[in-house]
Amino acid sequence: MSMKKDKQYKLDIIPGIVLAAFSIFYMLQIPKVRVFKSLGATPLTNHFVPYLWGGCMLALSLWLVIRGVMKYNRLKKQNALPPSESFFAVLWDKREVVFSFIALALYVGFMESIGFVITTCIYTFVQILILTPRERWAKNFLPALIIALVTGFLLFYVFKVMLNVLLPVGIYGMGL
């Protein structure tokens, strides 16, 4: 085993714990599923396979946790533990990702009430800027705005008007 792999012990322990918790939560939900017992019921009920997958998941995630702890112990013995980073520092370092997720969540969250065209124009514009470095914003402002408007209206026309996809019309009625 190489040191490099050992240094990633957190990538075993944290996902392991999260997934173990998830699989326990999942398996606690299984008894709430109604079992079908009448005519033609199968001996293996609709609980069996969820327990099978849930059990596999729990076992695998515990394996991950144990492996991570072993890596941690090896590093500790060699006194080679990497310096820990603050969670918020990491988050700030990835701020474009955080903002992209927030923009995306707001986009789909408001799409139904406000409507496809308006939310799409705003989202496209914002997302283009998020993916553009700050110092280039001034230069990209106008093209981003034009692209955003064209995207919103054109895609609405193609998919809602021509192809009948049920895109939300929202407050922007357009008489449809």
Add this chain to the structure above:
Amino acid sequence: MILEGILAVCQPLTILWIAIGVVVGIIFGAIPGLTATMAIVMFLPVTYSMSASQGIAMLMALYIGGISGGLISAILLNIPGTPSSVATCFDGKPMANKGQAGRALGTGVVFSFVGTLIGIGILMVLAPVLCAFALKFQAYEYCALALFSLSMVVALTGTDMPKGLISAVLGALLATVGLAPIDSRPRFTFDMYQLNNGFALVVLLIGLFAISEVMSFAESVRKKEDFSIEQNVKMKGAGFSLAEFIMQIPNAIVSALIGVGIGILPGIGGGVSCMISYTVSKNTSKHRELYGTGIMDGIVASETANNATIGGAVIPLLSLGIPGDPATAMLLGGLMIHNVAPGPLIYEKNGAVVYAIFTAMLIAAVMMLLFMLWGMRFFVSVLKVPKNYLLPIVMVLCGIGAIGNANQIFDTYVMVGFGLMAFLMIKAKIPTVPMILGFILGPTFEQNLRRVSQLASSDPFWNHPIFCVLIVATVLVVIFSVRANLKDAAREDSNE
């Protein structure tokens, strides 16, 4: 009758519909979030008012175009355009990164064509024989087949096996949400009726590939120097030499056979066929370590197989009236509406239509080849579009795809959730591809396992030779793949 069928298609208007179908199909296939199935769903009502041969020809063209178009975004954007081209990303994107986007596209297009032709050839010659074989597949056989296909996960996990398995199991867990197979009891829906339908494969793919691609670009925003990726792409013919083509023929034939085989068996589909044939090609190759670094073999395996699946899937559709996947279920509807009832009598009753279908498929395959080769220059120029403009538009299209899949806005919320999950998985170095296999095969496995549990007392497993063979094969694949993985891991360690 054969001539009548050919003549029915060889009319200007029908050819025009085929051309439109191929182009629309390629566009739907190429745009992430929009799939071949969706193209067929959206255009099926349009064909209600056409003549039988026109309507069916157009649907076939949409199907062929849609499955083929998926390779474009898989190679250029690392986002599979349809579930069938997931495995095309594995080598397609690395090739594009090496500046060989044109070569990768050319390989994909030409071998898509080869796969389609082999599929159609087998469909025309062997359909009745293969149907008898398909009927042997009942609950026991499907249960074992699902297990066998799932065992491919082990080969796909790479060097970190527990994480690969976690990914597959997570996929299977997600697939249990919704109405349970067999008894339709809601599971894990938390009383939200929108969850009764379960999660759609296309929504999962958007989350796993499209959103994670946007996020990985977002991570690098401040580190990027140049924004438009100036690809110096040289395009000559299809991008590869005749000698290279000949070298790939054995690989293509094996992949095509896998594709047709999976196509014939209802309920598995192109998404699995490309991954299985990729795995088989990799594990039987003399240079398996090069797979994933951008070699032709990987693209050939994936693209030949997924297009051969078309011909395979049409076999039970026409000869038995049994659709194998959502796309062929739509085609079945399209046939019935034109009073063509697929089944054992289709050759006798609607022989002309059958030959019209074959002709239409051949014409569509040729058109697909021509349009895609001709359009390659244009496709490649996508790489020159600054990604900070391209990716937001791709995201919006994915949102439309998620809504259009079942006309549910709820699916966009799921899409964002899957995107977040995929991002965290990638950060935790958990591979995302095994998840797709788990997601597709989990329900097939459960449904047939439960049927088997019902049959076991009256009809024990030793009456089912195919079941036994598949189970043995599964065990062998697992052992072989685990050994190969350990070897790879050891090599990786020694390289560091």
Add this chain to the structure above:
Amino acid sequence: MSKKIFCALVLVLALVSGCFAADWPAKTINIYVTHAAGGDTDYMARQLGAQLEKILGVSVVLSNVTGSNGATCMQQYRNGAKDGYTFIATNTAALNGNEATGMVDFGYNAFEPVAVYGIQSGENIVVPASSPYKTLKDLIDASKEKPGQIRLGISMGGGVYIMACVLQNIGKAQFNIIEAGDAANRLTALLGNAIDATSIPYSSAADYIEKGQLRSLCTVLSKSPTLLPGQPAASEVIPELKLDTEYALLAPKGTPAEIVKAMNDAVMKACATAEWKKIVNDFSWQDPFYFDVEGSIANLKAQRDLFMSLVPILEIQ
């Protein structure tokens, strides 16, 4: 005072709905189809939509909102816009069947039924041609002689399940009930000899019957389709064994009665044409089959009453 307010309210409501009906239809009508494109429910709805477009002079847009045997769409649009431009096209076996099997907790009463506008060619109980059973009675008797030996392929929760429950509980048959999936899967299982009998749509069985691979024992429609006369009906053996799948148009609860009536008039007009007769003759071997609003409700009620009377034997917890 309160009486005055009430009267005023009634007047306003009447006026508003009057206005509605007078200018109706003024814009695009949306019909949400509960089943996927390519199926019979979708085809019939789209054919009706095309006819309505001609009669009403506005565009009629059909969208499929699918899943859970139509329950997803019905759940989503039962409280949809009541402006008379939102309709739901479905089939009665799904509407009443989902309520009887407990998939949803509402029935046709949660909507304003507009019209029943067609009937399916129905399902038939079929066996392989090599099997010794010639009638449904033969099959049931044989199952009583060899309890648990004859395998009947069904799918859970749908109309076929209701049928199997009637066969076992009222017909006192003793089949080995095997879950075999949807119609296409049941056909595969029957051809692959994994089951001995099942029920599949006539349209998928027709070729096999003609080629002499399968034999139809009876139709489960209450009477055989007009263009396929002379088939024995299952209800001749067991009166409760009736599964008529009819196509219905519904409006969200609270849609003004005038508009429902006006829409029904348009549907009736569409169904009376020679063009419509040809469409349904070709597609479902049936003659046009339609009712006015009251007739449609009575029709829905009759089927619901039958299905709900079977709830005790469906043994659904």
